[in-house]
Amino acid sequence: MGGSDLILQRVMGLHPKIIDLSLDRMRRLLADLGDPQDTLPSVVHIAGTNGKGSTLAMIRAGLESAGQRVHAYTSPHLARFHERIRLSGTLIPEESLSNILTEIEEINAGRPITFFELTTAAAFLAFSRHPADFTLLEVGLGGRLDATNVVARPALTVITPVSIDHTQYLGDTLPKIAAEKAGILKRGVTGIIAPQQEPALEVIERQAARLSAPLQIAGQHWHAGPEGDGMVFQDERGLIDLPRPVLPGPHQIENAGTAIAALRALGFGAPEAEAALNNASWPARMQRLREGPLVEAAAAQSCELWLDGGHNPAGGEAIAATLSQMPPKPVHLICGMLNTKDVIGYLRPLARVADSLTAISIPGEANTLPAETTAGLAAKVGLPAATAPDLGTALDRLASANPVSRILICGSLYLAGRVLTDNG
Structure with missing residues (x-):
């Protein structure tokens, strides 16, 4: 330090x-x-x-x-x-x-x-x-x-x-x-x-x-x-x-x-x-991750790995619009959110473009929304949802079950920061 x-x-x-x-x-x-x-x-x-x-x-x-x-x-x-x-x-x-x-x-x-x-x-x-x-x-x-x-x-x-x-x-x-x-x-x-x-x-x-x-x-x-x-x-x-x-x-x-x-x-x-x-360069805004240990885990199953730190309803709309313009591929979200955010408003547009959501808690963040709560709110907007104990587990499960898919880690800039740190 x-x-x-x-x-x-x-x-x-x-x-x-x-x-x-x-x-x-x-x-x-x-x-x-x-x-x-x-x-x-x-x-x-x-x-x-x-x-x-x-x-x-x-x-x-x-x-x-x-x-x-x-x-x-x-x-x-x-x-x-x-x-x-x-x-x-x-x-x-x-x-x-x-x-x-x-x-x-x-x-x-x-x-x-x-x-x-x-x-x-x-x-x-x-x-x-x-x-x-x-x-x-x-x-x-x-x-x-x-x-x-x-x-x-x-x-x-x-x-x-x-x-x-x-x-x-x-x-x-x-x-x-x-x-x-x-x-x-x-x-x-x-x-x-x-x-x-x-x-x-x-x-x-x-x-x-x-x-x-x-x-x-x-x-x-x-x-x-x-x-x-x-x-x-x-x-x-x-x-x-x-x-x-x-x-x-x-x-x-x-x-x-x-x-x-x-x-x-x-x-x-x-x-x-x-x-x-x-x-222009601005990390964690629909950023394609192309190298690092997290990418290697996804690439082993031919999955793309993306990262976005948007966290409000307008951010959800922007992500959904971006995903809808990409070449078609199954989209699976790994999502961690803060308890101060409009989670339903954020997830509603994403439910139109994503096939599933795996909820995690944001490590080391006092204001994280529990993964179970995020998953419950995702289900309310029609997004099939599960939970995972951590990012690595979520990524391994999704990549193994959904080869040749697009995996997007999203929901919070604090989570995005941890991803960039952990991915080197």
């Missing part, structure tokens, strides 16, 4: 709640650190329910293709915390992370602070000390009171599709959730708005009008859609013919459109748009 891991374990105990949405503690800590958020390279701030990470990955790929140095802050991590902080294109080194966390821990002096607040402050401090051209910030939860929402004047804000999730923190209706996401809009700063359901869009437009924030809205100011084997993007500057995004799934065309609209607003053109689609 590295020094940074020990510090991160310690800071978990500095606040009784894992999530406590407020900006007061964050502003106090940042003031003590000299307000590093005010000296970041040009900030692109990204909120939304689904597609934030993929959209950020495509923006980053486009910018880097133009020789731009890009900082990026994302969450959660899958295998190692260092994935959250990317300095000028590379993951933060262990020594740098340990030093910055130690510095912040000393300055905070044991006062209440959440894990996400302290680690966001660490990212800001690291970014402020390393030269770059852009900083891409992904909101952790919501937007209005998220720890990332302390940058007074970003270069651009982006809101990806808004749907129902995290209702215990953000509200139980789409307009309430959209209002939290719209909290990242800033006076006079352009906002790029992905395709939205009408109740969400109305809230976003009202907030933008209050702030005189110009919007570039999907379907109004720009359009993106499939075209033959590729896709097209069109805005007031013209039409671009493009390849399909390398990230799989029809929903990635929507995310690609949002990323291209952002790149265009930052002054970039067709070459960067194409690179955004061709070069």
